[in-house]
Structures are given as C-alpha cells and as structure tokens.
Amino acid sequence: MGKTVLILGGGTGGVVAGNVLRKTLKKKHQVIIVDRNDYHYFQASYPFLMVNQRRPAQVVRRLEAVQRKGIEFRKADVIQVYPEQHLVETSAGMLGFDYLVISLGAEHHLESVPGQEAVAYNPYSFEGVCRLRHELWYFTGGNIVLFISNLPYTGVIAPYEIIFLIDAFFRERGLRQQVTLTLVTPEPSLLPLAGPKVGESLRRMLEQRQIRVLTQAKVLSLDPVKRHLMLDGGISIPGDLFIGIPSHWGPSVLCNSNLVDDSGWIEVDPHTMATRAKCVYAVGDATGIKLPITQAWGPKAGVFTHYQAEVVARNIASVIAKKSPDFRYTGKAAGVVMATGFGSGRVASVKYYARPYPRVALLRSTRIAYWTKIAFEKYWLNCWL
Numbered sequence: 001m002g003k004t005v006l007i008l009g010g011g012t013g014g015v016v017a018g019n020v021l022r023k024t025l026k027k028k029h030q031v032i033i034v035d036r037n038d039y040h041y042f043q044a045s046y047p048f049l050m051v052n053q054r055r056p057a058q059v060v061r062r063l064e065a066v067q068r069k070g071i072e073f074r075k076a077d078v079i080q081v082y083p084e085q086h087l088v089e090t091s092a093g094m095l096g097f098d099y100l101v102i103s104l105g106a107e108h109h110l111e112s113v114p115g116q117e118a119v120a121y122n123p124y125s126f127e128g129v130c131r132l133r134h135e136l137w138y139f140t141g142g143n144i145v146l147f148i149s150n151l152p153y154t155g156v157i158a159p160y161e162i163i164f165l166i167d168a169f170f171r172e173r174g175l176r177q178q179v180t181l182t183l184v185t186p187e188p189s190l191l192p193l194a195g196p197k198v199g200e201s202l203r204r205m206l207e208q209r210q211i212r213v214l215t216q217a218k219v220l221s222l223d224p225v226k227r228h229l230m231l232d233g234g235i236s237i238p239g240d241l242f243i244g245i246p247s248h249w250g251p252s253v254l255c256n257s258n259l260v261d262d263s264g265w266i267e268v269d270p271h272t273m274a275t276r277a278k279c280v281y282a283v284g285d286a287t288g289i290k291l292p293i294t295q296a297w298g299p300k301a302g303v304f305t306h307y308q309a310e311v312v313a314r315n316i317a318s319v320i321a322k323k324s325p326d327f328r329y330t331g332k333a334a335g336v337v338m339a340t341g342f343g344s345g346r347v348a349s350v351k352y353y354a355r356p357y358p359r360v361a362l363l364r365s366t367r368i369a370y371w372t373k374i375a376f377e378k379y380w381l382n383c384w385l
C-alpha cells in the first residue's frame with residue numbers, strides 16, 4: 001500500500017523535501033505540501049529587492065507549480081500537530097500521515113520590541129522589503145539604523161548584506177555623504193560563529209565603508225516620538241529611518257506538543273533531523289540546533305535547510321524502500337555568498353559541526369561571487385518550483 005509523506009511548509013525545506021521525495025519514491029506513494037501562502041518566497045534575494053536590483057515578481061513563485069511534478073499542494077493553515085496519532089489539524093481539515101516533515105520556518109514577533117512594529121521597516125518580510133525599497137528610493141539624507149532585535153535570527157549573513165547594499169546604493173547615487181549608517185547587534189562580535197579572524201575582516205570592511213557598528217547591544221524599545229532606539233545600559237540611538245530584524249520564535253502551532261525545547265525550537269537529532277516522535281522529522285529555521293561544544297545556536301540559513309531536507313527526504317525514501325536510512329547531515333556548506341554591493345560578493349564555506357570550533361572561511365569580494373548568487377536564485381526558482 002502507498003505511504004503518505006506530509007510536509008508542513010512550502011519554504012526552502014518543504015520544497016526541497018517534496019522534490020527529492022517525489023523523485024525517489026514510487027508513484028503509489030503520496031507527497032503533500034501544506035502551506036498557508038499561495039506563494040514561495042526566495043528570501044535570500046530580499047536584500048537585492050530592497051535596493052531595486054530585483055523586482056518583486058522575480059523572487060516569488062506560485063506554490064501550486066509543484067503539482068506539475070506530482071507533488072500535491074494544499075493551501076491551509078497548520079493549526080495543531082498530533083505526532084503520536086499521526087494527524088495534523090489544518091484549516092482545511094485533518095490530514096493523516098505515515099511520515100511527517102516539519103519545515104514551518106521561524107515566526108517573526110515584532111511586538112517583542114515595543115515600538116518596532118510602528119516605526120521600523122521589516123527587511124525579513126516580503127511586504128516589509130517592498131515598503132523599505134520605496135522609502136530608500138526617496139530618502140535623501142539622515143541616520144539609518146539597522147538593528148537585530150534578538151538571537152537567533154535567520155540568514156546569518158543577511159544583516160551585513162543589507163547594510164553593505166544600502167551603503168553602495170547611496171554611494172552610486174552620490175548621496176552617501178548625507179547618510180550615516182549604523183548596525184546594532186546583540187552578538188558579542190561580528191559573525192561570532194566564524195571566529196575572530198573573519199569577524200575582524202568584516203569589521204575592517206564596515207569601517208572602510210564608514211558603517212558604525214555596535215555589538216553586545218540589547219534592544220529594549222523604539223521610541224516613536226523621539227525616534228530613538230533604546231538599548232540596555234541607557235544608550236539611545238537617534239534615527240531617521242529604522243530597519244529592524246524581528247525576534248524569531250519557533251512555530252507557535254507546536255508549543256503544546258512535546259516536539260519543542262524550552263525555548264520553543266524543535267529538538268532534533270543534529271545528523272538525522274529526527275524529532276522525539278517516531279516518523280516525524282523537522283528541518284530548517286524551526287529547529288534549534290546547538291553547536292557541539294559551545295552550545296551556542298547553530299546558524300539558520302537556506303543552504304543548511306536545503307541539505308537537512310535532502311537528508312530527511314532520502315532517509316524517508318530509504319525506509320519506505322526497506323533500505324537502511326544512512327544519509328547524515330554534517331553541518332557543511334560551500335559557496336555561500338555574502339553580497340557586498342557594487343556587483344560583488346564574498347564566498348564563504350562553513351563547517352559548523354567541526355570540533356572544537358566551527359570552521360568558516362570568508363574570501364575577499366569578487367564579481368563572480370555576486371553573479372553566482374544571482375544565478376543560484378534563477379536556478380532555484382526554475383528548477384525546484
């Protein structure tokens with residue numbers, strides 16, 4: 001009899017898992033993706049969208065496109081997951097499964113910082129980026145403050161891309177002298193996962209571009225009247241334009257299940273992405289992976305989600321085919337690109353399960369890196385959807 005693999009979320013992890021399962025499973029088995037949205041959003045291109053290097057239509061695809069590949073798509077809200085009963089409650093009714101892949105991403109909670117929702121632009125939502133794009137276009141001078149509300153956040157390199165691209169955007173338009181740029185982060189150093197050498201190289205680059213940086217900054221609130229960002233320790237930063245990366249939380253639909261840890265992220269085996277429940281796996285931003293020795297948060301990014309989803313899909317297909325599920329996620333990625341503006345980018349390679357410390361290399365800026373990133377967006381949206 002055919003099995004049903006249910007995938008919650010049609011973002012990076014859900015789309016990869018769906019494609020790999022459909023290619024590896026026989027037709028009699030059902031692969032279903034459930035998502036509340038009609039569209040899949042390629043979030044890695046949001047920073048380019050922000051500075052008019054992409055158009056909105058270039059970074060989205062209709063999720064129903066997966067149906068051409070034999071993957072079923074159900075547009076519905078996931079309401080509750082019952083792992084032991086093999087059931088998921090959705091706005092379109094109950095769905096049963098033999099295997100479940102949860103890829104619901106992280107929730108963004110703007111209300112965590114009072115004033116953020118009213119005053120700051122959200123570069124992590126499609127609508128927020130579109131509004132910010134318009135605002136930047138008409139911005140002719142003043143203080144721009146980009147802040148990270150909390151840890152962990154997704155797209156570990158995205159804040160740097162955002163600030164470098166804004167810097168380049170104003171330089172190219174001859175307005176940079178009228179604009180100050182500040183990056184505020186709660187992290188103890190720049191990209192702490194990457195170690196001091198990479199952090200120092202990033203700091204030098206930010207200094208060369210006259211971008212002010214504040215590390216170890218706990219954001220308390222954003223005063224809508226004075227337009228000041230209030231930080232712990234009585235520090236306040238005035239701004240004319242605030243861009244706030246929202247607090248990330250684990251999926252609220254799972255908060256009553258036994259799948260999440262105390263902080264609300266899904267607990268998984270770091271190599272198989274298996275959860276506490278049998279036949280239930282989780283990948284991507286919704287999971288709470290910790291680094292092996294320091295126990296700091298592992299990085300959340302599409303590239304890691306992609307590999308995790310491949311491992312899960314291949315292992316599920318192996319079990320269904322009565323083979324041993326031998327695929328393992330190793331926390332490695334090569335060819336990650338941090339866009340730095342002026343049509344350039346820096347290539348990174350990451351091994352974050354390495355012991356005693358993660359190993360990260362960040363090469364100098366090149367044009368080829370930028371074009372690789374643009375080519376990847378096209379490849380992704382054309383081949384996976």
Ligand SMILES: Cc1cc2nc3c(=O)[nH]c(=O)nc-3n(C[C@H](O)[C@H](O)[C@H](O)COP(=O)(O)OP(=O)(O)OC[C@H]3O[C@@H](n4cnc5c(N)ncnc54)[C@H](O)[C@@H]3O)c2cc1C
Pocket residue numbers: 008009010011012013014034035036037040042043044045046047076077078079103104105106123124125154155156157158251253283284285286300301302303304305337
């Ligand atoms: C601005 C920005 C830049 C980034 N840049 C990069 C980059 O350069 N490189 C990189 O590797 N990564 C980057 N990332 C990170 C990357 O996009 C994420 O890590 C990746 O998308 C995570 O995949 P996911 O499947 O876990 O979640 P998502 O892709 O967020 O997908 C989650 C899906 O679940 C759906 N969903 C959520 N809750 C429900 C519910 N209750 N019911 C129904 N559906 C639901 C959502 O609609 C969504 O489609 C960036 C992220 C951002 C925001």
